[in-house]
Amino acid sequence: MGQHRVEHAPGEERYRSFADFYPFYLSEHANRTSRRLHVVGTGLVIISLVMGFTVSAWFFLVAPLVGYGFAWVGHFVFEKNRPATFTYPLYSLMGDFRLFFETVAARRRW
Template sequence: MSRFNSFREFYPFYLSEHSHRTSRRLHFIGSCVAIVCVMLAVAQSNAWWVLAALVSGYAFAWVGHFFFEKNRPATFKHPFYSFAGDWVMFKDILTGRVKL
């Protein structure tokens, strides 16, 4: 992985690391579960749900990487860009820019 000067440079690389349809679906499911967990954290005033959001979101994503993409998640070298990429791809899936 090369060094990126901006998220704009990083995002095409991020999408290339998510070319397998099942991997993108797992990322999307993980993001949905994470949103529900954050909502539960707020509704129940229980911070443990925030931890559950992080664990569930990454668990689904990493299954996609290790078993379908057969690559190493960008999170390990670019944690902030990768986290942002997860949510931009989620939005792009919702708007139809990225196919499930």
């Protein structure tokens, strides 16, 4: 993993690919309760997006609130770390969805 990181600024690492980032993402989600909150939040995001297309566009506004709300409680209360969203927004979002689908497919422990 070390050879795939690039020093971007003093003390800040940049990952060259999502494949390189994902092990870091998982290390930032070691707490079981935090992972569960992420999975629930991502599930609610998916439901909100579907409802945005089928019921009312207002649900599109709800999607980021529930997603980030659940995730940030997991980070600040249980992990006691800073969400990767602040440094790696796209990779972090991709990690949330990968974690969700791995959990739902029973490839990752709930």
